[in-house]
Amino acid sequence: MTPRLTRHATSEGPRWALDGRYLPAGFSLAAWLALPTDAAQAQLAAPERGAPADGPLLAPIEDAQEAWASGVTYLSSRMAREAESQSADVYQKVYSAARPELFFKACGWRTRGHREGIRVRADSAWNVPEPELVLLLDSAGGIRGYTVGNDVSSRSIEGENPLYLPQAKVYDGACAIGPGIVLCAADALRDLAIDLQIHRGGELAFAGQTRSSQIKRGLEELAGYLFRELSFPHGAFLFTGTGIVPDESFTLQAGDVVRIDIGGLVLENPVL
Structure with a gap:
């Protein structure tokens, strides 16, 4: 086991x-x-x-750790960002560039755990969960295992202008990880099944599937870029991007329940 x-x-x-x-x-x-x-x-x-x-x-994270995230690492994510954005070429370029997109997501104390409530911004019209494989990184940048992450995002705010990314991604209730950390080597993470279900009023409102093998970049590559000019003496968590993005006909609502299953590890959060 x-x-x-x-x-x-x-x-x-x-x-x-x-x-x-x-x-x-x-x-x-x-x-x-x-x-x-x-x-x-x-x-x-x-x-x-x-x-x-x-x-x-x-949440399996301490105050001393930070959660960071990778963007546009799946082709489906690039296409979704192009469709939502008034600056589509930005996402085309970052998908194919040598340097990945990396951004700060949450400090440990702001991160929600399994069955804790997540939120959508009151000033955003289009909000989605983003199911992601999250790497546990040691102080040297090595991969010690993984957990499940929900990078809750405001697509309407990010789509308006890419410079609004911090507001679209970083706010109270926008980051959840859990329920625990599976300790394993990087090779065990290269082809995990990723499944998203959103329930509304007891009914399935949205479902999507992908696999971690669809990530364009290597897991070690993403970790390496994060540690290039940043030190993490207490380790870090790194979201690796999403390959499941609901289209503009769907937006999260209060009362929804988001269920993410990655390799049999299940994170579930109600939307407050």
Whole structure:
């Protein structure tokens, strides 16, 4: 069984668990991601497992980590951006350029977890979830595993002007990851099934599928660009882009429930 980290609320504060049992109270993701790979693996193998982790799930990220995101890494995403934008050539160029699009998405404390509410902007007319494979990166930029991410976005704001991207992407309730972190090497992530379902009033309102093999750029390439001129001493999370984008006939509404399944790891969030 592939090891899985989860983070839980307890009476003593947030606590990490491995495969459903609590790790020692002093375990922190930040310190673990700062260790060399061999030492990190040894640390998880060494401690005896604690009690069953029965506390409510929290987003598997600490305040010390940041979540960043990659844009226009799927052909379907490039085409969707061209259709929405008044500056379509921007997306054509970034899709084929040597340098990828990277942008800040959220700090750890602003990130929502499994079954926590996400939001759409009140000043946006067209809003969508973006299901994404999210890499867990250590302090050296190495890939330690993955989680599921929802890069909630305002397509109407981004489409109006690409310079509005931070407002379209970064706001309260716009970033969700979870429910846990699957610990694995990069090779295990190259062809994962990605499935999106949006339920409204108990009915399926939208569904889409893709695979991580459709990402144009290598996972290590994306991580490498993020770490070129930035240091992340406590590790980082990197969204790798979306290949499922609802067309302009669909926009998220309060009461919707977004379900994202990547390789059997399921993140679900209601829209507030």
